[in-house]
Amino acid sequence: xxxxxxxxxxxxxxxxxxxxxxxxxxxxxxxxxxxxxxxxxxxxxxxxxxxxxxxxxxxxxxxxxxxxxxxxxxxxxxxxxxxxxxxxxxxxxxxxxxxxxxxxxxxxxxxxxxxxxxxxxxxxxxxxxxxxxxxxxxxxxxxxxxxxxxxxxxxxxxxxxxxxxxxxxxxxxxxxxxxxxxxxxxxxxxxxxxxxxxxxxxxx
Amino acid sequence: xxxxxxxxxxxxxxxxxxxxxxxxxxxxxxxxxxxxxxxxxxxxxxxxxxxxxxxxxxxxxxxxxxxxxxxxxxxxxxxxxxxxxxxxxxxxxxxxxxxxxxxxxxxxxxxxxxxxxxxxxxxxxxxxxxxxxxxxxxxxxxxxxxxxxxxxxxxxxxxxxxxxxxxxxxxxxxxxxxxxxxxxxxxxxxxxxxxxxxxxxxxxxxxxxxxxxxxxxxxxxxxxxxxxxxxxxxxxxxxxxxxxxxxxxxxxxxxxxxxxxxxxxxxxxxxxxxxxxxxxxxxxxxxxxxxxxxxxxxxxxxxxxxxxxxxxxxxxxxxxxxxxxxxxxxxxxxxxxxxxxxxxxxxxxxxxxxxxxxxxxxxxxxxxxxxxxxxxxxxxxxxxxxxxxxxxxxxxxxxxxxxxxxxxxxxxxxxxxxxxxxxxxxxxxxxxxxxxxxxxxxxxxxxxxxxxxxxxxxxxxxxxxxxxxxxxxxxxxxxx
Numbered sequence: 001x002x003x004x005x006x007x008x009x010x011x012x013x014x015x016x017x018x019x020x021x022x023x024x025x026x027x028x029x030x031x032x033x034x035x036x037x038x039x040x041x042x043x044x045x046x047x048x049x050x051x052x053x054x055x056x057x058x059x060x061x062x063x064x065x066x067x068x069x070x071x072x073x074x075x076x077x078x079x080x081x082x083x084x085x086x087x088x089x090x091x092x093x094x095x096x097x098x099x100x101x102x103x104x105x106x107x108x109x110x111x112x113x114x115x116x117x118x119x120x121x122x123x124x125x126x127x128x129x130x131x132x133x134x135x136x137x138x139x140x141x142x143x144x145x146x147x148x149x150x151x152x153x154x155x156x157x158x159x160x161x162x163x164x165x166x167x168x169x170x171x172x173x174x175x176x177x178x179x180x181x182x183x184x185x186x187x188x189x190x191x192x193x194x195x196x197x198x199x200x201x202x203x204x
Numbered sequence: 205x206x207x208x209x210x211x212x213x214x215x216x217x218x219x220x221x222x223x224x225x226x227x228x229x230x231x232x233x234x235x236x237x238x239x240x241x242x243x244x245x246x247x248x249x250x251x252x253x254x255x256x257x258x259x260x261x262x263x264x265x266x267x268x269x270x271x272x273x274x275x276x277x278x279x280x281x282x283x284x285x286x287x288x289x290x291x292x293x294x295x296x297x298x299x300x301x302x303x304x305x306x307x308x309x310x311x312x313x314x315x316x317x318x319x320x321x322x323x324x325x326x327x328x329x330x331x332x333x334x335x336x337x338x339x340x341x342x343x344x345x346x347x348x349x350x351x352x353x354x355x356x357x358x359x360x361x362x363x364x365x366x367x368x369x370x371x372x373x374x375x376x377x378x379x380x381x382x383x384x385x386x387x388x389x390x391x392x393x394x395x396x397x398x399x400x401x402x403x404x405x406x407x408x409x410x411x412x413x414x415x416x417x418x419x420x421x422x423x424x425x426x427x428x429x430x431x432x433x434x435x436x437x438x439x440x441x442x443x444x445x446x447x448x449x450x451x452x453x454x455x456x457x458x459x460x461x462x463x464x465x466x467x468x469x470x471x472x473x474x475x476x477x478x479x480x481x482x483x484x485x486x487x488x489x490x491x492x493x494x495x496x497x498x499x500x501x502x503x504x505x506x507x508x509x510x511x512x513x514x515x516x517x518x519x520x521x522x523x524x525x526x527x528x529x530x531x532x533x534x535x536x537x538x539x540x541x542x543x544x545x546x547x548x549x550x551x552x553x554x555x556x557x558x559x560x561x562x563x564x565x566x567x568x569x570x571x572x573x574x575x576x577x578x579x580x581x582x583x584x585x586x587x588x589x590x591x592x593x594x595x596x597x598x599x600x601x602x603x604x605x606x607x608x609x610x611x612x613x614x615x616x617x618x619x620x621x622x623x624x625x626x627x628x629x630x631x632x633x634x635x636x637x638x639x640x641x642x643x644x645x646x647x648x649x650x651x652x653x654x655x656x657x658x659x660x661x662x663x664x665x666x667x668x669x670x671x672x673x674x675x676x677x678x679x680x681x682x683x684x
Contacts, residue, residue: 109408110384148212149271153326153338156224160319160342163231164349167312168364 004048011044028074036067050127053135215266216277216329219256219285220322222264226252227318234311242303242311249314250296253321257289269331273393276331283532283679284328284459287539291452292321294543294654298550299444301648305553308354308442316353317448320346324456328463332393333382336460340378340424343453344371350448351441363440370423370433378420384413394468401471411475418479421464424457427513428486438506443558446502447546450509455535458513462520462531466683473523480521481613487514488617492624501549501562504627505542508586511624512538518617519601522608525684530600532676537597537665541585544658548579551647562631567640575647578659580632585662587628588621593665 018037039062046055269276303309323343330336352364388410389400423430491511498504519530568576585592605614
């Protein structure tokens with residue numbers, strides 16, 4: 001149990017610290033790297049809860065895809081982050097005050113409560129023991145049957161996100177030359193080679 | 205697992221399924237049809253919504269719940285869905301002339317409106333917190349995009365970005381509240397939450413969760429203190445988009461809020477009632493005072509809509525069946541008035557382009573008397589002056605509040621509506637008594653139709669309140 005608690009505090013502590021560094025570090029690339037650290041430690045917390053599939057998803061999807069994409073965007077965008085942060089210190093005191101008040105209120109309101117261990121089995125969809133069934137099988141059993149409606153609506157939400165990204169960013173530029181394979185294949189010497197008589201000493 | 209193999213009952217979700225498949229077909233038409241397809245896509249989108257409202261919802265869909273209670277189609281959802289479909293239909297209709305003249309006729313616009321409509325219908329049918337959230341996000345994401353759809357205009361992109369950032373914040377609050385409510389009751393279904401609360405009562409944690417949820421939902425109906433985005437977004441977004449934002453999504457979000465607090469948190473009425481009373485008072489006050497200094501008519505309508513949401517919440521604050529009936533009547537009449545006012549704003553077009561200052565309406569009575577008279581009637585109605593519909597809308601919610609013993613709320617509300625009347629009457633004064641400005645371009649046919657229908661509702665509601673009031677009474681009865 002002690003080992004368990006030790007790892008919990010290790011993962012939780014590093015997650016919170018690196019999450020803080022995401023917003024505090026000056027260099028945006030460092031921010032993204034701290035974000036990756038936060039994701040990896042959250043994955044550790046999931047493993048401790050017995051949700052190994054979610055842990056792997058977090059690493060694969062968030063670290064492998066999302067964070068790397070962030071890194072590309074941060075490197076490619078020419079944004080002066082130092083200038084963007086000009087107002088940060090100015091608003092820090094009032095922001096910190098609001099944050100601390102909220103934190104104290106939440107601690108006072110919720111701090112006295114402890115989750116009873118057996119409550120976890122009374123959820124909308126209790127997790128079967130790992131010896132019976134793996135996580136991925138348990139999720140698959142309900143995702144496409146009981147929760148098919150949520151699954152489909154989530155699909156619609158993603159469709160809207162995709163349409164939105166295209167509507168707001170895609171531009172068809174007139175002057176860009178695009179590859180046309182049909183035109184390339186259809187070329188022959190008579191359409192692409194022109195023979196001209198060149199007078200000596202003048203050029204074309 | 206054997207019961208899982210049955211196909212869930214799809215009849216209650218038939219209208220949503222119809223619209224979702226239709227939206228995807230529209231996308232295909234748009235993608236393969238190229239730039240010329242925006243006219244047919246617009247027409248077909250209106251057709252889809254009309255068919256959903258006239259045939260699929262009344263004759264195809266069957267009242268009941270499905271997907272294990274996640275989706276509920278009762279008389280309440282039915283009536284409000286009709287309102288939402290009406291709002292979306294006219295929003296697409298009104299965008300047409302503007303889109304052609306301002307060259308933003310993208311075929312994605314009607315598709316996004318149809319998808320937002322599906323989101324709103326899901327919100328109204330939410331039986332648990334996951335459907336609530338998914339419906340809300342589907343609607344909101346589509347709205348963020350349409351607010352920024354005029355991407356070459358700085359104001360439009362600013363409106364979209366502001367709306368998106370604040371909307372994401374409110375979604376965060378909503379989710380946090382929902383997780384606390386789930387943690388302290390152990391249920392996600394509204395009926396199950398209500399059942400659990402009637403045994404256990406409200407713990408502190410639940411009240412905190414409930415407050416966060418209310419904050420998230422209040423953002424969506426833009427009431428004080430979650431209203432900051434409204435004037436900027438209304439002003440910055442292209443006018444047809446503003447017409448859409450002000451109408452159907454407000455009805456849907458209000459419907460959702462009513463269902464959440466009445467169906468899910470009835471046993472702890474006292475806890476949410478205080479929040480709703482405060483929010484209603486603050487919105488009515490801000491709507492009345494902040495609109496006075498506005499010169500832009502879209503900003504004026506934004507503050508007016510904040511005030512109107514406050515009046516509608518007075519009915520909810522009562523927490524009774526009569527109060528909910530008042531809210532539904534209020535939202536139906538608000539929808540009619542808003543669409544009419546935006547039909548007028550959209551026809552404020554000169555040769556040089558769209559104008560949106562109140563002074564541009566100067567002397568409208570001498571250049572276009574019918575429009576001036578109808579807009580004056582709509583303004584009277586918004587101010588709540590009898591015999592127009594707006595008066596009866598306010599009368600329903602205030603009488604419900606009085607019956608529930610909320611005398612101070614009703615009295616302050618009536619006083620604030622008198623203050624608010626000032627700026628509506630100022631618009632009328634500008635139209636009738638100021639020196640005429642240059643005349644507007646001819647009003648397009650579809651805007652005339654919308655303005656005419658809206659005025660019919662506003663003028664004749666007093667003589668024939670039957671359909672709306674009875675529909676609202678049946679709808680409210682389904683929640684209790």
